[in-house]
Amino acid sequence: EAAVTQSPRNKVAVTGGKVTLSCNQTNNHNNMYWYRQDTGHGLRLIHYSYGAGSTEKGDIPDGYKASRPSQENFSLILELATPSQTSVYFCASGDAADFYEQYFGPGTRLTVL
Amino acid sequence: AQKVTQTQTSISVMEKTTVTMDCVYETQDSSYFLFWYKQTASGEIVFLIRQDSYKKENATVGHYSLNFQKPKSSIGLIITATQIEDSAVYFCAMREGITGNTGKLIFGLGTTLQVQP
Numbered sequence: 001e002a003a004v005t006q007s008p009r010n011k012v013a014v015t016g017g018k019v020t021l022s023c024n025q026t027n028n029h030n031n032m033y034w035y036r037q038d039t040g041h042g043l044r045l046i047h048y049s050y051g052a053g054s055t056e057k058g059d060i061p062d063g064y065k066a067s068r069p070s071q072e073n074f075s076l077i078l079e080l081a082t083p084s085q086t087s088v089y090f091c092a093s094g095d096a097a098d099f100y101e102q103y104f105g106p107g108t109r110l111t112v113l
Numbered sequence: 114a115q116k117v118t119q120t121q122t123s124i125s126v127m128e129k130t131t132v133t134m135d136c137v138y139e140t141q142d143s144s145y146f147l148f149w150y151k152q153t154a155s156g157e158i159v160f161l162i163r164q165d166s167y168k169k170e171n172a173t174v175g176h177y178s179l180n181f182q183k184p185k186s187s188i189g190l191i192i193t194a195t196q197i198e199d200s201a202v203y204f205c206a207m208r209e210g211i212t213g214n215t216g217k218l219i220f221g222l223g224t225t226l227q228v229q230p
Contacts (some may be wrong), residue, residue, distance in 0.1 A: 046214075048213065088156065099165075100146070102148075102216070104160075107156045107158075
């Protein structure tokens with residue numbers, strides 16, 4: 001019963017195409033996060049959310065949008081995908097009750113050709 | 114500016130020994146929280162242990178413990194009686210109290226641990 005799930009797990013997209021990465025959590029956490037992980041850069045925060053209806057820019061938001069339609073779901077949207085967005089994307093959830101310890105999904109490997 | 118640095122890129126140890134992974138951080142905040150995460154070969158990222166800056170006692174969970182040296186802005190992860198399954202990448206992370214309810218973490222670049230049989 002994984003608490004944070006992501007779909008798809010792997011995605012190949014074409015340059016200029018639209019990509020949506022989905023994340024679902026059953027932790028009932030208020031906060032959710034999207035990161036990308038690249039060799040030499042570690043985990044970098046793209047967008048985050050405090051709760052349904054809210055999205056905030058992280059450290060590297062350019063080229064990405066986010067959507068939080070419900071407590072459980074948080075999506076990352078690439079309107080016009082570029083090869084530089086080829087990466088592994090992780091979703092995480094966290095909450096004050098857990099001291100904001102973040103719990104991660106399994107990751108999505110995105111390749112933009 | 115806040116920063117987390119892991120100077121050890123990789124470490125190799127023999128099974129059943131003890132290993133320490135280093136992490137130093139920079140913050141202007143008087144209240145902060147430090148975390149260690151493990152990323153397995155499959156890519157899964159798992160929370161391991163947390164240290165609150167206002168606590169003097171080092172946190173311990175199972176065979177993981179921390180060496181918190183506040184004057185040195187250092188938080189080392191100690192793994193005792195290492196097992197093959199401990200082979201992974203270990204990330205240090207920090208959350209500053211001033212970030213409020215964002216819960217934002219700053220991550221180091223990670224240390225790769227290889228446990229040899």
